[in-house]
Amino acid sequence: MNAPTPAAVETHGLTKRYGDVVAVDALDLRVEPQTVVALLGPNGAGKTTTVRMIATLIAPTAGTARVGGHDVVKNGDAVRRQIALTGQFAALDKHLTGRENLVLIAQLRGHDRRVARAIADELLERFDAGEFAGRVVGTLSGGQRRRVDLAASLVHQPSLLVLDEPTTGLDPRSRQAVWSTVRGLVAEGVTLLLTTQYLEEADALADRIVLIDHGRKVAEGTAADLKARVGAQRVDVVAVDAAGFVRLHDALEPGFDVSAAPESRTISIPAPAAATDLGAVAAAVHATGVPVDEIALRRPSLDDAFLALTGNAPDADDAPAPLTAA
């Protein structure tokens, strides 16, 4: 019986051990073609190790990974032809110019120089990098370098693009630029697997989000699913002191769906209607006459997501990860 179109990425029990440390622990992942999946997790969760295994840069200790049906260990070349990995640190020769980097990569891909130049120029234009393409990469800003790096990844028109923390370390404007470029790529039909620490990024770009911590899958779902579980926006009211906290809590509880965090003197109230809810809460607080440090509208953070889905803060679990059977 023939299998349907192979998944763009499929892993079973993918594991990577470094001595006693289990970086990736029996991970099962599936990315359908022409969708975007985000691996969301804190630093050290194993996201980078996972995608490097998928991109054939690291050999798995156990388990399998397939890209477009090709096994990453057995058919590395076929995988490399379909995939492009863009890492957190631009993988470019920093002594060459952006254009020289792209031409070299196109030539290494097998194109002759004339075609290589055409490909380079076209990509540079597409990523709006033409104006600094003639400058040595080492002199570019982080955002510019990231753009050239992204262009370099696309030289061989991969069907699967893997972005490892694409906007970490970038200023907000550069981040928006990267997001809009990525969206453009997705619109053209590229399958995308990205890793990130930022829930907003996963939310903005991904169809499905996989939450990872300590190398293990913690939760999975669409952005909407996760948000429903985590709770969307909320209003945080921070009392000035413990006594004020108690008074506020007693005053607000009857009328609102409050959650309390005594250690930070914070009362949280869901705010699906954003500004309107903010106004209602502020009015209620004002009516109590209790002085407050802060009333603010907040979005759920990665910490919130973890808390809600695992019951722990992301790094609270310090017990050593169990070794899976060899």
Add this chain to the structure above:
Amino acid sequence: MSTTTVHPAPPQRRPFLREVRETLLLAGRSLRTIPRVPERLIDVTFQPVIFMVLFLYVFGSAIDVPGMSYIDFLLPGLIAQQIAFSVIGAGTATASDMAEGVVDRFRSLPIARLSVVTGQVLGQYAEALLGVAVVATLGLILGWTPDMSLGDVVVLLAVVLYALFAFMWAGVLLGMAFKSPDAVQGTGFAVMLPLSFMAGTFVPIAGMALIPRTIAEWNPISALVAAIRELTQGTHTTGSWPLEHPIAGTLIWMTLLLIACVPLAVRRFRRITAN
């Protein structure tokens, strides 16, 4: 939105030709960056000049070599030293490449894994050859008078090219082993400087005290110096077997170096890339 032109697929090439092409492309990339990295440019231009001036004009007047002018004695030593020092340059360039992400980029391309290493070696080779050419040319300008037949020239080129080839692989291995360019430079200099001095480079070996003389007699660099000296001046050095048969000695040493370094370098690269 701009549309993507679909470019023709790259032409199929036979595997060996493909690897040669890849090696040449990567070597070219290495060479193109020399003028842009001041330290590397200095290595091939400034440093040999400094050494030459130092020994010719500062120390040279105090060193007496029976039977020949000091410059004729010195140049073979300087050439050999340039060759030996190129290990450090190759190691540093390799280490800094490995430290950056750019090697990852090459590894993620469907090119032969070996091409990354051979490209490095070839690029460094060309760069080191440039350094040797600078030394030789400068020597000629300053009064070096080699006395060689055409046969001697051919053999000299062969010896120099072979020795350089072996040292390049040693340098690339060093770079992969140490991973940090600073570590390579530090260790490299700490080892190469005394080793290249205790090789009959600047002063005749015969005049050294027992311990340095023994080291010098069996030092592979000494054989190289003696070989170049014999070919350019017809000088015969006395001492250990490699010194008295320097060309054969050099060839043996360099071959041993290659046998030791090449498999290790390839294996190390595989290990680095598998991880």
